[in-house]
Structure formats: C-alpha cells, structure tokens
Amino acid sequence: MNLELVALQAVLATIVTASTPLLLAALGELVTERSGVLNLGVEGMMVLGAVAGFAVALVTGSPYLGILASALAGAALAVPFGFLTLNLVANQVATGLALTLLGLGLSGLVGEHFVGQPGVRLDKLHLPLLSDIPFVGPILFGQDILVYASLILAFLVYRMIFHSRLGLILRAVGDNHASAHALGYSVIGVRWGAVLFGGALAGLGGGYLSLAYTPQWIENMTAGRGWIALALVVFSSWLPGRLIGGAYLFGAVTILGFYVQGMGVGVPAQLLSSLPYIVTIAALVVISKRRGAARADTPACLGQSFVPDR
C-alpha cells in the first residue's frame, strides 16, 4: 500500500473509534428523551462509567467485566436522577446538571488511586480472513466489540421504537403522558426503564474511553463528550439512524481537522477545532427546514414532569 492509502486507512479507523463513545451515550439519551425525560447528566454518568470500567478491568484483569461495570455504574448514577425527577417530581434540568457535577466529583474520588496506572486494553477483534482483507479489513472487521455493539444497539433501538409494542408505549408516554396514563400504562415505570437504559449506555460510552480508546484513568477524561452526545440527540431529531450519521459526521470532521493540520497547509487550528460544531449546526439547519417532519419526532412531553392525578 502506498503512503496516501495508509494515511487514509488511519483516518477512517480513527473516525470509527472517535465516534463510538458519542454514539453509545447519545443512543441511551435518545431512549430516555423518547420517554419524555431530559437527563442532562450524561457527562456525569459517562465519566463515572469510565472510572468504574477502568477500575474493574484493572482489578479483575478482564476488560469485559470492565464493560459490564461501566454500564452498571452509569445506570446506578441514573437511579438518584430517576428517584428525584420521577418520584419526587424535581426539575429535570436542575437535577440533570447536578448529576453531572456529582458524577465528575464522585469519579475523581473513586479514581484517586487509579491515576497513573496503565489500564487493561479491550483488544481489537481479529477475524481470520476478513480482518486481513487489504485496506478495508482492519476498518470494517478489525475494530473492538463495542464498535459493533454500538451499531447493533442502534439498530435494535430503532426496531424497538418503531416496530414494537414497547416502542409504541414508550413514544406514547413521551408524547402525551396523560393519555398514556389514562390508557393504563405506568408512565413512571416506563420512564424509570428509559432513564436506567440511558444511564447504562452513557456509562458504556465512558467505559469505551477508559478501556478501548485510551486505556487509562485521569479525572474528567470525558472532556465534554457527554454534552456533545446530548446535542447529537437533538441533531438526530430522535431518530436512531440519523444518530449514527450525526455521531460519525462529528467524529469524521474532528479527525479530518487533525489530518489537515498534519499536512501543514496552514489552515488556522482554531477554525479546524470548531469545524465539527459548525458542521453539526449547519446540518441541523438543513434538517430543520423540513419543519413538520422534525416536530413530529420531537417527544411532546420532553422535560415535563408527570404527576398522576388519580
């Protein structure tokens, strides 16, 4: 392979790893928001997932137990959020922000003794024959399992939301909780499930950072990815398919920025760093031109607390 192809391969493979944590976290939040709950604590749940995954993998030596732990930690941090906003009807925005603060502080505390320790790396898959195909093999068939899991999960979430009874109930709860309640569905119950699922996936996204992306723990290693995940959910207009596109677009523009810098063509680095955001906003503007369609997918009860009246 010549040099340009090697560079291109590196860029494409890097785009996949850069996009996966965003996709995982955003997918969880998408389900949460589809149930009508806005959880701004994604960053906090992610970072707690990162430290939990790292710690468990280091202690047990198994990255797979680490993955499990990161999902559990994310879900565990979602529990106080669920209790406060669903059972005690606290304000979702304020509680979500507090959850981020809590997650960042708690992860720093838990992770104190894990700073500066080399972690356990989640290995990339090697499928005989497939992974050895020149050029596309390592990109398509040589990633770690969480990359495939994130894509499969996105597909399953899509099936669940639009082609299952459960999805119908979820959307009903998110669009009109009073009616869903009147029909006899447990609004609080469904929302609890969605909040826990969102927490688990945010934790998984964080675990991806500390296990596969950069196997190490340092405080605040998510560096704002939780907020980007939140923005991607809006960007996707709550559609899983579009979410994959959004996450990969964001990852791609970030990585291409580095690529262009490395070529030394003299494009200002600050512009390149802001490019992913600019592109995301531009795409959002284009999408929202079809206003009717976008609104149809927005959960009508998003952010509204539900108090059963009887």
Add this chain to the structure above:
Amino acid sequence: MTFRSALTRREAMRSALLGSVVLATGLGGSAVAAEKLKAAWVYVGPVGDFGYSYQHDQGRIAVEKALGDKVQTSFVENVPEGPDAERVIERLAREGNQLIFTTSFGFMDPTIKVAKKYPKVHFEHATGYKKADNVAIYNARFYEGRYVIGQIAGKMTKSNTIGYIVSFPIPEVVSGINSFMLGAQSVNPNVKVKIVWVNSWYDPGKEADAAKVLIGQGADILTQHTDSTAALQVAQEKGILAFGQSSDMARFAPKTQITSIVDDWATYYVERVKLELAGKWKSADTWDGIAKGAVYLPEIKNVPDDVKKMAEETIAKIKAGTLKPFGGTITKQDGSTVKDLDDGAILSMNWYIKGIDDKLPQ
C-alpha cells in the same frame, strides 16, 4: 498555563465545592505544635492529573520527606483562577501558613493582592512575572529538555517526519516547538515536523486521535505538549517511539518512551522551605532548567548506545552552560535572523524558526 485552568463554569462549580471540602477537612481542625513551619500549596488542577499539578504535589511531598517534623504542609487542589483563588490564598495566610506556593499563572494577581494584606507571610508564585518584597516568582526552562529530545528524534527518525501534538499557541509551547526543532536540525538537516493543535491541555481522546492521524501521515516518532499519556499509548500500540511529558510515563509504554521532560519542583521547594526555616527567605526570580534539576530527563531507553551517548553529552553541555538552545544566530520562518535570545524574548516567543512548515495560529 493560563489555559490549563480556563475552567468551564461546570468545572469551576465543582472545584469550588471540592475546594471548600478540602479546606474544611484538611485545614480546619489542625492543631500543631507552634514551632513547626506551616507551608501550603495551591493547585489549579487535581493532584491526580498525573501531569502538572501532580508534579507540584510531588515537590510538596519531597519537602515533607526532607524536612520531616520541622514542617507541616497542606494543599488545596482544583482552585479556579480568579476571586475564588484569592479567598483560598487569604484563608491559607490567615491559618498561619508562613510560606504559600501558588502554582498557576492565573493565581498571579490574587497572590499579589493577598501578599499586600499579609506582609509578614511569604508567597511564591509559579510561571508569572509580578514580584513583591514578600512574593518570589519561579519557573522552569522546559525548553531545554525539548532541545535534547529534538536531537534524539532527529537521529532516530527514518521517515524524517516527527509528529508533534500541542495544546495552545502560547509562548511556552511555541518556544518548546522551536527548541525541539533546533535540536533536531542540529543532527538532521532534512527533518520535518508535523504539528497538530488539539486546543486542550487535557483531552486524552483527542490526543490519541491526533497521534493516530500523525502516524498515518508517516510520522515515526511522536512528542507532545499536552498532559495525558494517550499519545504515548497509541505510539506503543503502533510500535513506534515517543516521548513523555511532565512526568515519567515509562510504565504506560515501557518499550516506547525514549525519555520524558519531567518538571521537578522538589529541589526548588526543599531549598526555599529550608531558607524560610533558617529565616533567610528573600524574594527572588528563579528560572531554573536542567542545570539545577528543575527539568530533568529520566534514563534514555529504547535507542542505540551512540544516540544515548549523544543525548547525554548534550544534557551535560546544557548543564555546564556551554550549550544554550536559543544561543547563537537563529533564522525565523520569515527569513529574518535573531541572535542570542534573552529570557524576555523566550518568554514572549510568538514565531517559528525556519524549517517548520506549519503556520503559527495567532
């Protein structure tokens, strides 16, 4: 250093919370014998960053080890720059600390302000430029280390392409790039450096991404002026060589790290606390480098003996003062020349030397 602590509001809130907890638990209930000297450190980040604040805290620990029960140290971490810092510093002064180290650029004005109110307390501010009778300033010549690793990289690269991951275009970083390149050019006239700005001190994910892209573009040695070990780990995964940053990162990548540029504040801190104990503390302006051990390079590994020997000789020359990275005639990117740069010129550097293709973000 300014940017290192450009905290978001979210982080600032957290820091304020943590800060007050540390203050309440760490300093509130301390009852000690009066003859002990109380010294305190103020950090901008968590001591667990395994980088900048971590290294300062290693210095504090060294003071405790060296002076034992003559001194009682404490620290406050995660202190945001600005009004909060002033409160923290003032509280430390009021608590009876006689010597207070404020370790980030943005603590400069708060330190000066508090120092005026407490003329009998001695303060030391790192990386700033405002001095007073009871405020000393100190910094380290990180760029000297960069010259040495530049030489090693220039010798070791086969593709003549070195990848350099950087944070923000401030003078400290720019002088580092120039010094690195001067070192590389001194042994290899054909060497090129690819520079990627990640616009963060601290985002392991982005640092790793930049590393992967640079390797893909043909870089066969990596160096960085960002704080995490991510780039080093990527280099190890891809089987190329790299350098550490701020602390010795060898255990993250034993087969990859050639050496690292370690900030070692221990010698300085021990010396200053000793002076304070002896009653001989005076305000000063200290900018030490390799000679005084403020910057040092851990044992050079993973390179052939002749390269190791060359680097050690360079270190010895810098130590002896016979080699100054910014001594002699230096050609700028635009072709103009400068001679024997003084400290002021190094501390305000905002241009590249000839041979760097990148355009400096302004």
